[in-house]
Amino acid sequence: MKRLPFSAVQARAIAACHPTPFYLYDAAGIRGAAQALNAAFAWAPRFREYFAVKATPNPHLLALLAEEGCGADCSSLPELLLAERAGLAGEALMFTSNNTPAEEFIAARRLGALLNLDDVGHLEYLARHAGLPAFISFRYNPGPLREGNAIIGRPEEAKFGVTRAQLFAGYAAARDLGVTRFGLHAMIVSNERDPASLVATARMLFTLVLELSATLDITFELVNLGGGIGIPYRPEDAPVDLAVVGAGVRAAYEAAFGGAGLPRPALALECGRLITGPHGYLVTAVRHLKRTYRQYAGLDATMADLMRPALYGAYHHITVLGKADRPASERYDLTGSLCENNDKFAVARPLPTLAVGDLLAIHDVGAHGHAMGFNYNGKLRAAELLLDADGSVRLIRRAETLADYFATLAL
């Protein structure tokens, strides 16, 4: 059974001030997730989690995570500006972009972010438009040497990163152009809960760092293991044992860099989902009940608020607030109001008998939830609220209004 960090009574009180649907983030849970990750990697030199801004692009959350020692991993100009608004700058920022426009490299350079390049050709492009920084990292795509997983796909079919041969050429070119500080990055899996897969990525990168250093006579100061650590979406799923991941990466690190006199690179991660995913809820009300060939509950949220079920067939657990202890005696398709038949949060989901006005909490939407929202069918984006440890609630992004929707039209 999945627990909620707020009661049904509390949710009703919040909904009385903030109309449903809304996203509700649990500050204590988010802090706890960052602390657990930091603890698992406390052994690593200069460890830093760069929270993947795209997962939950809200500067209030970035600032909260900065208090826990996290930086921000950005992939676009708006994400860089969100991180700047949260007070982050310099090497607390990682810029991991692809197919990058010049103005984004310029902004990343202005903020002093660490640059993680998706192609060797970006060296020359960067030099021309924004100037080469002292530090350069490349994103490695191992292609057929590694398997990805279902969400991210097979590495050789992924658009990201450079080949092994290109890494050698790229670092040599960077060195010859005057770059003096080097990092290496890979992100191969998404929502991965198997520690062995995460440790294998680390081992692969550490081995590569040794080979690149020896061949090119350069020193790596940073290895960035990417994000992609998974979370338990289904009640029967187990969370990733971060202590096992940390210990496995540590063993690989010591095997690679434990020798006397070898440089010991700093370690970084760019997790998004792991940090905020389990600590965000979409609170939505039952608007209509309908029975045709199936039994439907029409909610006031739609796939435009949360597209993961429609996009990936993702499972999100759903609690009927105030009825969690009642038997799940009915089966409902939970729908939004888009003119799209895949506008469903769940199909034939066993739930207690619903009534119009019931509040539902859709779990594990803290990452890649609100962020993937859109305006199809003229739907307006929901508000984001932050539940603080003392039970108080803060509006951290208001709901969109009709005026927002019309604001971009030419007059």
Ligand SMILES: *Cc1c(COP(=O)(O)O)cnc(C)c1O
């Ligand atoms: C999406 C992404 C992340 C974060 O992924 P999670 O699955 O949320 O941990 C990290 N780094 C890069 C480059 C990404 O594209």
